[in-house]
Amino acid sequence: MRRSALAAVAAIGSASLLLSACSKADDNGGDGNKSAGANAATKGVVNASTQKGGTVTYEYSDVPDSFDPGNTYYAYMYNLSRLYARPLMTFQPGPGEEGNKLVPDLAEKAGEPSDGGKTWTYKIRSGLKYQDGTAITSKDVKYAVERSNFARDVLSLGPNYFQQFMQGGKAYKGPYKDKSPEGLKSIETPDDTTIVFKLNRPFQEFDYLVATPQTAPVPQAKDTGIDYVKSIVSSGSYKFQSYDEGKQAVLVKNENWDPKTDPLRKQYPDKIVVKLKVNAETIDQDVQAGDAIDLGGTGVQAATQAKVVNDAKLKANTDNTYGGRLVYMAINNQVAPFDKVECRKAVEYAVDKVSVQTAEGGPIRGDIATTVLPPDITGYAKADVYATTGNKGDAAKAKEQLKACGKTTISTNISARSDRPQEIDAATAIIASLKKVGINASLKQYPSGKYFTDYAGVPTFDKKQNIGLHMMQWGADWNSGYGFLQQILHGDAIGASGNTNLSYLNDKQINEMLEKAIATEDDTTRNGLYGQIDKRAMDLAALVPLTYFKVLLYRPSGYTNLVSTSAFSGQYDYLNIGTTKK
Amino acid sequence: MISYILRRTFAAVILLLVVTAVTFAIFFLLPRLAGQTADQLAQQYIGKSPTKADIAAVKQNLGLDEPLYAQYWHFIKGIVAGATYNLGPTTAHCDAPCFGYSFKTHEAxxxxLTSRIPVTFSLAAGAAVLWLxxxxxxxxxxxxxxxSFFDRTFMGVALAGVSLPMFFTGSLAILxxxxxxPIFGRTYVPFTENPAQWANTLFPAWCSLALLYSAIYARLTRSGMLETMNEDFIRTARAKGLRERNVVTRHGLRAALTPIITVFGMDLGLLLGGAVITETVFSLPGIGQYAVQGITDNDLPPILGVTLLAALFVVIANLLVDLLYAAADPRVRLS
Amino acid sequence: MTELSKTGAALGEPAPGNAPDAFLAVRDLKVHFPTDDGLVKSVDGLSFQVEKGKTLCIVGESGSGKSVTSLAIMGLHRLGARGKNVQMSGEIWLDGKELVSADPDEVRRLRGREMAMIFQDPLSAMHPYYTIGNQIVEAYRVHHDVSKKVARKRAVEMLDRVGIPEPDKRVDGYPHEFSGGMRQRAMIAMALVNNPELLIADEPTTALDVTVQAQILDLIRDLQKEFGSAVVLITHDLGVVAEIADDVLVMYGGRCVERGSVDDVFERPQHPYTWGLLGSMPRIDRETSERLIPVKGQPPSLINVPSGCAFHPRCPYADIPKGDVTRTVRPELQQVGGGHYSACHLSPEDRTRIWTEEIAPKL
Structure with a gap:
C-alpha cells in the first residue's frame, strides 16, 4: 500500500466545530476570482494559466518519510518529488482517470519490452543536466534504482519492487556494501542514454514501476546515503534552496533544467515553499484563504467540510474526488468459522453499507462499494455480487447463508485502528448490522502504527484472539489491477507478520490469474483479467467492500493549473501549479 | 554553596539516568515483554513487504539486534562520548552529546533539538512574561x-481560563x-531574523498560553496576597506611616511572590521541555512537536532525546528555584 | 490623666469638639465592626487622656477592646481589606489635632513620626525578608528626606541606644537571626527612630521570658524619660502595670470600668472586675497558692453585650444592689476619688467594705 497521509491527521474536534460556527458569517466574496464550480478540477484544468512568478506554498500537517526520491513511499511525495527528481516515466497531468496515463519523462518514450516482457529497454532524452550542469546518464538511473531498492539497511522506507523483480535481486546487497563497479548485473547501461532492465519473470506493467521516484537519477559521487536528503541534486525544474528537516523546504528554479528536454514541466512559480507540521485546522484556513495547497491531499477536516458543503459559494470551490482507495472489511479465511465460504457470505449479506457510509462521513467521504477495485483504478468493472435493496443489507439472505454454514450464531471479534475514529465508527455500525443476523462481534482496537506488524497482520495473533473480521483500507502502489490486488489477494504474500492480505486468502485460481495478468502484454486482455479476479474474490467472499474512498479538496483561489488526478489518489497534480499572486 | 550545587548536580545526573532508563523501558522494554519482537520493531521502519534480509539489515543498522541493555548502553555512551553512524556510502561521527539518529528519518x-530549543524557548519566555x-x-x-466586582469578574475569567483547553483558545486565537x-503572522520567524516578525507571529500563541497560566497565577497571587496582607508585618509597615501602595508592593507582594517563584520556575522548566499542545495548535517547530512526531513514529532516539532534555530543564529549573528561593527568603539555608 | 477633677462633668474635660489641654485625649470613642453575625462593638464609648512624659496602662482580658483602641488611635484598623466597613465615632485628639475626622493621608503622615507603635510578637511583626537595618531605615526615610547612608547611620545609632551589641554589624541581620529580646529591642528602635511623642506598646513583653520582660520595660521607661513621650501600654498583666504605669485604665466589654492613678487602682480598687484581676495576678512577694478571686466565666460577647452592667453575669456581688438594677441599667463611670473613676452599681460603702474585708486580706 502506498501510504496515504491519512493516518497522521490529528483530530482536533471540538475546537474545529466551533471554528466553523464562528466563521459562518465570514464572507470571502471579494477576491474577484470566478469559481469554476464544484468538481471542476476532476473534469479539467482549473485556472489554466501560463503566468509565471510568485511563490506556491504547500502545507502538510505531518512530516513526509523523506524528500529523498529513493526513500519515500507516500503518494504526495511521489507527486511532489517530480519537481526536483525526474523518473523515467510519469503520469500525464490530466483530470481523473486521464491522469492514469503513463507518459515518458526522463525517457524518450515508453519502455520497449522484449523476451515476453522480461526485458525492458529505455532510452533517456539527450541534453539532460543536473542542477550543477553535469550531464545525466543512464548509469545514474541504474545507481538510483540500486540505492533505493537494495541498500535496505539505510534507505528502507520506499518500496522494493525492483528487488523482487530483477534477476539476481535477492542476492545483490546494494551499492553501499557491494562496491563492485558493475553493481546489479541485471540492469545494463550499454551507453549513456540506454538502460536495460532484466526481470526474473514477465512483468507487463513495468512502466508503472519506473514511474516511481526511485528511477529519478542520483549522481553516485554526490550520494551521501541517509544524508542525501539534505543535499539532493535536482534533475527537475526546481532545486532545493534550503531544507530544514521536519520543518520546511524551499525550492527555487533550476537554471540548468532545459525546457527543451521536458514536455511536461513548465516552471511557472519562482519559488515553492513546503511547510511541514502545520496544524490541520490552520491548513484548512490557509487553503480557503487561497494561500496554500494541502500537500497530503487528504482533504479538508470534518468541520471545514461541514462548512463548505453547506455553502453553495464555497462548495463551488471544492473537488470531491476518488482517492484510489477502497474502504473494506477483510474476512479472515483462517479464523473459524470463516474458513467456510457460507459463513463469509452471511457477513456479506448482513452488512448495512449505508450505515457504514454514514459512519465514515457520508457520501462526501465515499461512495458505496461493491467491488474490490475502485472505479479510478484501471481494470475496474462494475459488479455487485451480493446486491441488497438500497445496499442496506439483507438479514433473511444472511441467515440463509448462516444456516447453510451450519450455524445459527457466530461469536467473533473485529479489529480496527484505535487512532482512526471513522474506522471505529464504521466498525461499530457493522457490529450493529451483524448482530441482527446472529453474528456477535466485539470491537478490538489497535494502534495503526503496529496494526500490520503486531496485530491484524499476524495470523497467529488473529487466531489466538479469534479476530475473524478486520477493518481495512487499501490504496494501490500503482493504479492498475495488479498494483491494487496483488498485495491484498495474492496467497504468496502471506507471511508470519506484516501481512496486508488480511483476508488470508490463498486461492490458487486468483494467484494464477494475477500471475497470468501481469504477463499479458495486451492491455484489454489484462484489464479483463482484473475484473475476473475481482469477481472471483467476491464470489469467495474474501472481503466486504464498504466504500470507495473519496476526499473533499478545497481549491485555493490564488493558484493556477489545478487538476485532480487519479494517479496520485485524487491530489492535484503538483507539476505545474502556479500562482497569480506576486 | 559550591558544594551544595555540586551535590545537586550529581543528584541531577543520577535522576537523568533514571529518567532515560524509565523512558527506554516504557517504549522498548514493555513492548518487548508484551511479546513484540525486534523484527516487528524493525519492520516499522521499512517501507513494505520486507524480506527477511531487509529486516535483518535494518535491525543491524539500527542496533535493534543487540540485547536491550546494550542498546541502552550505546545510547548513554553516545551522549557522553559520541558515536559513529552508518550513512550508507560513508559513516558519520556524531560528537558528544550525541543523542543518536532517528530510526525513522535517520536525522541526527x-x-x-538544538534547532528547536529557540522556538520552544521563545514561546515559553514570551508567554511566561505575559502570564506572570x-x-x-x-x-x-x-x-x-x-x-468586589473586579475580583469576582476576574476570578470567573480565571476559572474559565484554567478550564478552557488550548485546542479551544488556541484555535480561536488563530481564527x-x-x-x-489578519493582524498576526502565521509562520514562525526566528528572533535573529526579524524580531518584530518573531513577536508578531508568536503573540497569539503567547496570549493563549498565558491565558491558561495567568489564570492559575492570578488565583495563586490572590490567595497569597490575602494571606500576606493579614500578616503582622503589614500592620507594622502601615504603623511606620508608609503609603499603602508601598505597603502592598514592598511588603505584601514581596512576601506573597516568593512561593510563586517556585511554581513559576517549575512551570517554565516543564514548558521548555516542549509545549506539546500549543506547538501543535500553532504549528510551531519546537521541542514538543518533535516529541509528538517521535511518539507517533515509535522512534526511540527522538523520544529519549526530548525526554532527557525536558528532564534536564526541569532539573535545572528546580535547582534555580531553590537558589532563587534562598536568595529571596533569607530564612532559607541551602545545605 | 491629671487634673481630671478640675473641669466638671463626668470626664472633667472641655466640651466635645474643642481641643483638650491634654497631649492625647480620647472622647467617647466607638469602634464597631459589622460582620455576618452582627455588629461587633469592640470599643463602645471610651474616654481617657494622657500627658506627655506619662504612662497609661490599659488592662483587660483579650477581647476587651484594648488592642482595637490602640489601633484606632494609630488609624490602622481602617486600612486593608476589612477597613472599609469599620464604623468609628468619637474624637481622638493628638497634640491638638483631631484624628477620627482627619484625612487618612494626614493621619498616615503622623503615623511613625508623632505616634509609633510596638507590637506583641516582634518576629511576626517584622518583615522576614528585609534586614533589621533596612526596616529601620525605611521607617526613618518615610518621614525624613535623607539619603540611605544617613538613615543607616541613624539606624545603627538607634540599635546602639536600645542596647543591641555590635549594632553596626547587627544592622545587617535579619529578624530571624535575633533572639526574642533583641528583636523587641530592634522593634523599639524602629518605633523610636523618628522621636515620636506618643508611643503605643501593645503587649510588648508578652512573648518574652520574665527576665527579658523586665529589661524591655526598663528600656521603655528610660526612653520615655529621655524623649519625654507619652506612652500607652496595653497589657493584661498587672505586674507590668505595677512596674511602669502612672495611670491605669481597666477595660471590660469595650468600655472602661475603672480608671485612676496606679496607686488608686492597686490600693483602692473600686470595681469587682479589678479585684478579680488583682486576685489573679501572680505575686512574687506573697506565697498565696490560693487564687482568691479568679474571674470566673467567659469574657462577654461583643455582639450581644450583657444588659445592664456588662460584668454582671460574672460578678459575685451582682445581687447586692436592690432590684434588677445590675441587669437592666448600665452603670456610668463615676468619680470615686480625686481622678479615680469606677462604673459599678455597688454603693461606695459596699465596695469599701468588700475590698477591705473580703479581698485585700487575701491578696
Whole structure:
C-alpha cells in the first residue's frame, strides 16, 4: 500500500466545530476570482494559466518519510518529488482517470519490452543536466534504482519492487556494501542514454514501476546515503534552496533544467515553499484563504467540510474526488468459522453499507462499494455480487447463508485502528448490522502504527484472539489491477507478520490469474483479467467492500493549473501549479 | 554553596539516568515483554513487504539486534562520548552529546533539538512574561478588593481560563487574529531574523498560553496576597506611616511572590521541555512537536532525546528555584 | 490623666469638639465592626487622656477592646481589606489635632513620626525578608528626606541606644537571626527612630521570658524619660502595670470600668472586675497558692453585650444592689476619688467594705 497521509491527521474536534460556527458569517466574496464550480478540477484544468512568478506554498500537517526520491513511499511525495527528481516515466497531468496515463519523462518514450516482457529497454532524452550542469546518464538511473531498492539497511522506507523483480535481486546487497563497479548485473547501461532492465519473470506493467521516484537519477559521487536528503541534486525544474528537516523546504528554479528536454514541466512559480507540521485546522484556513495547497491531499477536516458543503459559494470551490482507495472489511479465511465460504457470505449479506457510509462521513467521504477495485483504478468493472435493496443489507439472505454454514450464531471479534475514529465508527455500525443476523462481534482496537506488524497482520495473533473480521483500507502502489490486488489477494504474500492480505486468502485460481495478468502484454486482455479476479474474490467472499474512498479538496483561489488526478489518489497534480499572486 | 550545587548536580545526573532508563523501558522494554519482537520493531521502519534480509539489515543498522541493555548502553555512551553512524556510502561521527539518529528519518537528533530549543524557548519566555505580569497584577488587585466586582469578574475569567483547553483558545486565537483580522503572522520567524516578525507571529500563541497560566497565577497571587496582607508585618509597615501602595508592593507582594517563584520556575522548566499542545495548535517547530512526531513514529532516539532534555530543564529549573528561593527568603539555608 | 477633677462633668474635660489641654485625649470613642453575625462593638464609648512624659496602662482580658483602641488611635484598623466597613465615632485628639475626622493621608503622615507603635510578637511583626537595618531605615526615610547612608547611620545609632551589641554589624541581620529580646529591642528602635511623642506598646513583653520582660520595660521607661513621650501600654498583666504605669485604665466589654492613678487602682480598687484581676495576678512577694478571686466565666460577647452592667453575669456581688438594677441599667463611670473613676452599681460603702474585708486580706 502506498501510504496515504491519512493516518497522521490529528483530530482536533471540538475546537474545529466551533471554528466553523464562528466563521459562518465570514464572507470571502471579494477576491474577484470566478469559481469554476464544484468538481471542476476532476473534469479539467482549473485556472489554466501560463503566468509565471510568485511563490506556491504547500502545507502538510505531518512530516513526509523523506524528500529523498529513493526513500519515500507516500503518494504526495511521489507527486511532489517530480519537481526536483525526474523518473523515467510519469503520469500525464490530466483530470481523473486521464491522469492514469503513463507518459515518458526522463525517457524518450515508453519502455520497449522484449523476451515476453522480461526485458525492458529505455532510452533517456539527450541534453539532460543536473542542477550543477553535469550531464545525466543512464548509469545514474541504474545507481538510483540500486540505492533505493537494495541498500535496505539505510534507505528502507520506499518500496522494493525492483528487488523482487530483477534477476539476481535477492542476492545483490546494494551499492553501499557491494562496491563492485558493475553493481546489479541485471540492469545494463550499454551507453549513456540506454538502460536495460532484466526481470526474473514477465512483468507487463513495468512502466508503472519506473514511474516511481526511485528511477529519478542520483549522481553516485554526490550520494551521501541517509544524508542525501539534505543535499539532493535536482534533475527537475526546481532545486532545493534550503531544507530544514521536519520543518520546511524551499525550492527555487533550476537554471540548468532545459525546457527543451521536458514536455511536461513548465516552471511557472519562482519559488515553492513546503511547510511541514502545520496544524490541520490552520491548513484548512490557509487553503480557503487561497494561500496554500494541502500537500497530503487528504482533504479538508470534518468541520471545514461541514462548512463548505453547506455553502453553495464555497462548495463551488471544492473537488470531491476518488482517492484510489477502497474502504473494506477483510474476512479472515483462517479464523473459524470463516474458513467456510457460507459463513463469509452471511457477513456479506448482513452488512448495512449505508450505515457504514454514514459512519465514515457520508457520501462526501465515499461512495458505496461493491467491488474490490475502485472505479479510478484501471481494470475496474462494475459488479455487485451480493446486491441488497438500497445496499442496506439483507438479514433473511444472511441467515440463509448462516444456516447453510451450519450455524445459527457466530461469536467473533473485529479489529480496527484505535487512532482512526471513522474506522471505529464504521466498525461499530457493522457490529450493529451483524448482530441482527446472529453474528456477535466485539470491537478490538489497535494502534495503526503496529496494526500490520503486531496485530491484524499476524495470523497467529488473529487466531489466538479469534479476530475473524478486520477493518481495512487499501490504496494501490500503482493504479492498475495488479498494483491494487496483488498485495491484498495474492496467497504468496502471506507471511508470519506484516501481512496486508488480511483476508488470508490463498486461492490458487486468483494467484494464477494475477500471475497470468501481469504477463499479458495486451492491455484489454489484462484489464479483463482484473475484473475476473475481482469477481472471483467476491464470489469467495474474501472481503466486504464498504466504500470507495473519496476526499473533499478545497481549491485555493490564488493558484493556477489545478487538476485532480487519479494517479496520485485524487491530489492535484503538483507539476505545474502556479500562482497569480506576486 | 559550591558544594551544595555540586551535590545537586550529581543528584541531577543520577535522576537523568533514571529518567532515560524509565523512558527506554516504557517504549522498548514493555513492548518487548508484551511479546513484540525486534523484527516487528524493525519492520516499522521499512517501507513494505520486507524480506527477511531487509529486516535483518535494518535491525543491524539500527542496533535493534543487540540485547536491550546494550542498546541502552550505546545510547548513554553516545551522549557522553559520541558515536559513529552508518550513512550508507560513508559513516558519520556524531560528537558528544550525541543523542543518536532517528530510526525513522535517520536525522541526527541533537541538531534537531538544538534547532528547536529557540522556538520552544521563545514561546515559553514570551508567554511566561505575559502570564506572570498579568496574573500577578490581577491577583493583587483582586486580593486588595476581595469580593468586589473586579475580583469576582476576574476570578470567573480565571476559572474559565484554567478550564478552557488550548485546542479551544488556541484555535480561536488563530481564527480571530490571523484570519478574521489578519493582524498576526502565521509562520514562525526566528528572533535573529526579524524580531518584530518573531513577536508578531508568536503573540497569539503567547496570549493563549498565558491565558491558561495567568489564570492559575492570578488565583495563586490572590490567595497569597490575602494571606500576606493579614500578616503582622503589614500592620507594622502601615504603623511606620508608609503609603499603602508601598505597603502592598514592598511588603505584601514581596512576601506573597516568593512561593510563586517556585511554581513559576517549575512551570517554565516543564514548558521548555516542549509545549506539546500549543506547538501543535500553532504549528510551531519546537521541542514538543518533535516529541509528538517521535511518539507517533515509535522512534526511540527522538523520544529519549526530548525526554532527557525536558528532564534536564526541569532539573535545572528546580535547582534555580531553590537558589532563587534562598536568595529571596533569607530564612532559607541551602545545605 | 491629671487634673481630671478640675473641669466638671463626668470626664472633667472641655466640651466635645474643642481641643483638650491634654497631649492625647480620647472622647467617647466607638469602634464597631459589622460582620455576618452582627455588629461587633469592640470599643463602645471610651474616654481617657494622657500627658506627655506619662504612662497609661490599659488592662483587660483579650477581647476587651484594648488592642482595637490602640489601633484606632494609630488609624490602622481602617486600612486593608476589612477597613472599609469599620464604623468609628468619637474624637481622638493628638497634640491638638483631631484624628477620627482627619484625612487618612494626614493621619498616615503622623503615623511613625508623632505616634509609633510596638507590637506583641516582634518576629511576626517584622518583615522576614528585609534586614533589621533596612526596616529601620525605611521607617526613618518615610518621614525624613535623607539619603540611605544617613538613615543607616541613624539606624545603627538607634540599635546602639536600645542596647543591641555590635549594632553596626547587627544592622545587617535579619529578624530571624535575633533572639526574642533583641528583636523587641530592634522593634523599639524602629518605633523610636523618628522621636515620636506618643508611643503605643501593645503587649510588648508578652512573648518574652520574665527576665527579658523586665529589661524591655526598663528600656521603655528610660526612653520615655529621655524623649519625654507619652506612652500607652496595653497589657493584661498587672505586674507590668505595677512596674511602669502612672495611670491605669481597666477595660471590660469595650468600655472602661475603672480608671485612676496606679496607686488608686492597686490600693483602692473600686470595681469587682479589678479585684478579680488583682486576685489573679501572680505575686512574687506573697506565697498565696490560693487564687482568691479568679474571674470566673467567659469574657462577654461583643455582639450581644450583657444588659445592664456588662460584668454582671460574672460578678459575685451582682445581687447586692436592690432590684434588677445590675441587669437592666448600665452603670456610668463615676468619680470615686480625686481622678479615680469606677462604673459599678455597688454603693461606695459596699465596695469599701468588700475590698477591705473580703479581698485585700487575701491578696
Amino acid at each position: 537528533v541533537w541538531p534537531q 505580569v498579568s496574573g500577578v497584577v490581577i491577583g493583587v488587585i483582586s486580593a486588595l478588593k476581595p469580593r 480571530l487574529f490571523t484570519y478574521q483580522w
